[in-house]
Amino acid sequence: METRRLTYFMRVAEDGSLTKASGVLRIAQPALSRQIRLLEEELGVTLFTRTARGMLLTEEGEYLRSAIAGPLRELDMALHNIRSMGATMAANFTLGLPPGLTDSLAMPVIQALRETFPNIRLCVVEGATGVLIDWLGRGVIDFAILEESSRNDRLTEERIATLPLVIVGPQSSPLPHHGDIPHSSALQLPLVLPSHHLGVRGAINDVAAKSHCALKISTETDSHRLIADLVAGGSGYTLMPECYLTQKLAEHALKTWSLSRPAPCIEIFLSTRENSKISGRQFSEVTKMISDVAKRQLN
Structure with a gap:
């Protein structure tokens, strides 16, 4: 089997379009379509469902993409390494x-x-x-x-860093300017939080469990930029490492408060x-x- 066909397959799978993939690969669309058909014939399965909206992977196609993504990258890197040895x-x-x-x-x-x-x-x-x-x-x-x-x-x-979480709120917040905020008080604020259960949200969930408090969630989103905008606009507060919100803090759109010790951290x-x-x-x-x-x- 030619690895070139597998590379073509990965490009079409990622772009979902023969037109887009042919442009990136710099080969004619009919030639690319033929290479995909030859790969399907060689494997004896249908890899794509052709629709008016593009190329959709079949179950077999999804399996092939998952199985070959790593090996193809490693082959590419091995060739780069060989060419650059001593150079x-x-x-x-x-x-x-x-x-x-x-x-x-x-x-x-x-x-x-x-x-x-x-x-x-x-x-x-x-x-x-x-x-x-x-x-x-x-x-x-x-x-x-x-x-x-x-x-x-x-x-x-x-491990490269340990980052403590702080309370982040809008400039108009009525929270006191000085002193640490207890965990239980922070968790009762209307919160704008990541939805993903790992990382920042995992640390917050752990604090809630240890404090026997239910989270008062206003909004969930995995976009930290949207979180910053929502908090700055008065939609609630969030718990984040300060370095996640550097730009908004520099613009004085947000304020921060320390949590009482031990402050929750992410590693x-x-x-x-x-x-x-x-x-x-x-x-x-x-x-x-x-x-x-x-x-x-x-x-």
């Missing part, structure tokens, strides 16, 4: 970040990479911690910054795959660079 480092890597840390980490990591390894290209994607763990395990991404330990034996991780980890075949000079040096930048930015 200037050149490779493509993908870093996954939780939405709350993109503003704090994406630009510093990209800038450091450009300065240190100008021939390495970094792709940055966002996802909730649970999604990033899944992507990392399947080889869709190479590194991930996680908001808690993955608890996955297949992943290697390094931040840099995680990679234990059994990655792409480990080597490029991978280890880029891993160290991401770790160093993240520690500098978050501590």
Whole structure:
């Protein structure tokens, strides 16, 4: 089987369109369609359902995409490594970040990479911690910054920061200006919170359980930017690490209050795959660079 056809399959699966995929791959649409048909004939299954809205994966197609995403990336990285041995480092890597840390980490990591390894290209994607763990395990991404330990034996991780949660509210809030806020009082505020059960929301759920308090949830969303906008607009309060809301705090759209000790915290980890075949000079040096930048930015 030609790996080229599998690469074409992945592109069509990701774009959901022969037209879009042919543009990215720079091959004619009829030729791409033929390659997909040949792959289906070789496997003896239908990989896509053709509709007026595009190419939809069948159950067999979903299985194939999940099974080959990691191996195809590792093959690509192996070829890059071979070509760059003894030469200037050149490779493509993908870093996954939780939405709350993109503003704090994406630009510093990209800038450091450009300065240190100008021939390495970094792709940055966002996802909730649970999604990033899944992507990392399947080889869709190479590194991930996680908001808690993955608890996955297949992943290697390094703790890079511990971030306390603070109460965040609008400038017009009537809360006292000084003094720590008890956990029980904070949990009774109308809260705008992430919906995902890991990371920040997991830490808040733990505090609620220990305090025997029910959360008073106003809105749930996994967009930290929307959380910041809702809180600034008076829709409630949130519990977040300060570095998640740096821009709004700098604009004086939000205020923060400390929680009584022990303040709830989230631990931040840099995680990679234990059994990655792409480990080597490029991978280890880029891993160290991401770790160093993240520690500098978050501590």
